[in-house]
Structures are given as C-alpha cells and as structure tokens.
Amino acid sequence: LAHATARYLTVTGDATILKEQLPFLDGQALGEGEHDAFFTPEISKKTVSLYDHCARALDLAIKRSSPAGLPLILGGDWNDGMNRVGEHGKGESVWLGWFLLKTLGDFAAVAKTEGDTKRAQAWAKHAEALKRALESTAWDGEWYRRGSFDDGTPLGSRTSQECKIDSIAQSWSVLSGEGDPARSTTAMQQATKLLVDDHLKIVKLFTPPFSKTDKDPGYIKSYPPGVRENGGQYTHAATWFVIALAEMGQTDEAYRCFSMLNPVNHAFDEASTEHYRVEPYVVAADIYAGDDKGGRGGWTWYT
Known part of the structure; x- marks a missing residue:
C-alpha cells in the first residue's frame, strides 16, 4: 500500500489522497499452525487516513525484522507459495528487504511533507541499517540470496540443493536503487546466464525447481518442477527482470528478454502454437519450464 501510494504521489502530485479516511477489515486471527482461513471480513466502523494506514504498515514491517536486521518472511512474501519458509517466525526474505528499503526511502519523503518528522527519521534510520544488513548477510558471492529458512539454512544460494538463484532478489537490488552497483551487475549477469532460456524463450523465476529437497518451502513444492512459481516463468517477476536490465542500460538484453514475454513470439507457426496451447494475443501469467512441457x-487473462 505504501509503495503504491508513494508512486501515485510521484506521478500525480495529488497529496490530498493522503487525507482520505478508510476503514479496516476485521477478522479472526489465524490460530496456531493455521496458514490460511476463508471467511468474509467485517468492515470496521473505525477509520483512519490513507497516510496512517501506510505508516502503520511500514511500522509493522520494521517490527517484523530478524536479529540480523532482515524482514521476516513469515507465511510468504510476494511469492506466497513459499508459505512455510518462515512459518516459525525466524525465516528471512532478502527480496522483501529490497522492497522495504525502496518503500521506506520513498515514504520517508512523504512523512516529511506531512510534518511527521519522528517517523521520517525512524524510517530513514531503519533503511540505513537494512541496507547494511542486506550487503553484509545476503550476498552469496555472485548473486544475492533469496532468504533463509527458520533454521537459518540459506534459500537461493549456491549451497542450496534447489532454488540456487532467484530472479527477484537480483532485479530488486537494481529496482530499489540501493544495491551495490558492482554486485547488482554481477548478480544480473549470473541471473541472465542461469535463468534466461533461449530455447524455451522464457525467463525462469528461479532454478533448479523444488523437487527432492528435504526442506519444505511451502505449497510451491506441490507444483511439478518447472510449473508456475516452482521454477517456471512467472511473468510478473520476468517483467521486473526486464525493467531492471533496462534501468542498468543493458538495452539489448532487456529487449531480448522483453521479446520472450511477447506472446505472439510463442506462436509463429502451427507447431509452436500447438505446443504453447494458450492464446497468443494475451500475456500468460506463467509459462512452464522443464523437459516435457x-x-x-x-x-492467461490473469496477473
């Protein structure tokens, strides 16, 4: 919410939206061992401003930090399929670190304009500490790790049996504007080498997919290897990857990967159209990796 609001303010300059009054959703908290619940939430009678909603979310995100200073992944982050990486409250998310770092910087500026000096200073201070934590604990030698499990086992590391490298930890080191430039360049080069598949014309989310590891990352492992978030192309993340390449000035590489996202390029003839199987005139949310499919x-017609 804070990320989207900050972007809206940058594009429109309409700060009046920050004073809009909005309610909360009321619902029963998850019980011990519960990962999800299905119910219709109530709309609270209490309302606060959009600014306050954003500020509370950022304050809570800061509170949910590991001893090392990285955000806790808890029941999943952008990749909700990794819902058991941090189910015991200790696992970390490097991607969320980059995302939070970007959002804290953007919203600290908003806080200043709103006269919320205390929060602006607190967010800026945490952002500095978070940046140090990311560079000191998340760098794996040639790319940034994806995170860590509750027991401290790295996720998205060269030492990992599966999911050795994940694209969003690399792309967001660039998109946040906060990654060490030399490291981000190396990380994106390695991600391009290991995740961009010229034969299948896809940009994988990570590789190798989860299959035989004794670690349980969550329901993502229930997908066959190479399907959806489990090591296939998840186009939302692939788009971030393309934007990161463009922001780095790697325009030829960005266009090459962008062309892979264009569905028409998967259906130039009858054989490829039959194999692709879905509409070539709308972007697919995911494209499978793997040998057979x-x-x-x-x-399609999805995010």
Missing part, C-alpha cells in the same frame, strides 16, 4: 503457456 517446457514452453507451454499457463494461466
């Missing part, structure tokens, strides 16, 4: 489109 690699290159087949997944869900």
Whole structure:
C-alpha cells in the first residue's frame, strides 16, 4: 500500500489522497499452525487516513525484522507459495528487504511533507541499517540470496540443493536503487546466464525447481518442477527482470528478454502454437519450464 501510494504521489502530485479516511477489515486471527482461513471480513466502523494506514504498515514491517536486521518472511512474501519458509517466525526474505528499503526511502519523503518528522527519521534510520544488513548477510558471492529458512539454512544460494538463484532478489537490488552497483551487475549477469532460456524463450523465476529437497518451502513444492512459481516463468517477476536490465542500460538484453514475454513470439507457426496451447494475443501469467512441457503457456487473462 505504501509503495503504491508513494508512486501515485510521484506521478500525480495529488497529496490530498493522503487525507482520505478508510476503514479496516476485521477478522479472526489465524490460530496456531493455521496458514490460511476463508471467511468474509467485517468492515470496521473505525477509520483512519490513507497516510496512517501506510505508516502503520511500514511500522509493522520494521517490527517484523530478524536479529540480523532482515524482514521476516513469515507465511510468504510476494511469492506466497513459499508459505512455510518462515512459518516459525525466524525465516528471512532478502527480496522483501529490497522492497522495504525502496518503500521506506520513498515514504520517508512523504512523512516529511506531512510534518511527521519522528517517523521520517525512524524510517530513514531503519533503511540505513537494512541496507547494511542486506550487503553484509545476503550476498552469496555472485548473486544475492533469496532468504533463509527458520533454521537459518540459506534459500537461493549456491549451497542450496534447489532454488540456487532467484530472479527477484537480483532485479530488486537494481529496482530499489540501493544495491551495490558492482554486485547488482554481477548478480544480473549470473541471473541472465542461469535463468534466461533461449530455447524455451522464457525467463525462469528461479532454478533448479523444488523437487527432492528435504526442506519444505511451502505449497510451491506441490507444483511439478518447472510449473508456475516452482521454477517456471512467472511473468510478473520476468517483467521486473526486464525493467531492471533496462534501468542498468543493458538495452539489448532487456529487449531480448522483453521479446520472450511477447506472446505472439510463442506462436509463429502451427507447431509452436500447438505446443504453447494458450492464446497468443494475451500475456500468460506463467509459462512452464522443464523437459516435457517446457514452453507451454499457463494461466492467461490473469496477473
């Protein structure tokens, strides 16, 4: 919410939206061992401003930090399929670190304009500490790790049996504007080498997919290797990857990967169209990797 609001303010300059009054959603908290619940939430009678909603969210995100200073992944982050990486409250998310770092910087500026000096200073201070934590604990030698499990086992590391490198930890080191430039360059080069599949014309989310590891990352492992978030192309993340390449000035590489996201390039002839299986005139949310169904489109008309 804070990220989207800050972006809205940058594009429109309409700060009046920050004073809009909005309610909360009321619902029962998850019980011990529960990962999700299905119910219709109540709309609270209490309202606070949009600014306050954003500020509370950032304050809570800061509170949910590991001893090392990285955000806790808890029941999943952008990749909700990794819902058991941090189910015991100790696992970390490097991607969320970059995302939070970007948002704290953007919203600290908003806080200043709103006269909320105390929060602006607190967010800026935490951002500095978070940046140090990311560079000191998340760098794996050639790319940034994705995070860590509750027991401290690295996720997205060269030492990992599966999910050795994840694209969003690399792309967001660039998109946040906060990653060490030399490291981000190396990380994106390695991600391009290991995740961009010229044969299938896809940009994988991570590799190798989860299959035989004794670690339980969550329901993501229930997908076959190479399907959806489990090591296939998840186009939302692939788009971030393309934007990161463009921001780095790697325009040829960005266009090459962008062309892979264009669905028409998966259906130039009858054979490729039959293999792709889905509409070539709308972007697919995911495209499979793997030997047998690699290159087949997944869900369309979807995010």
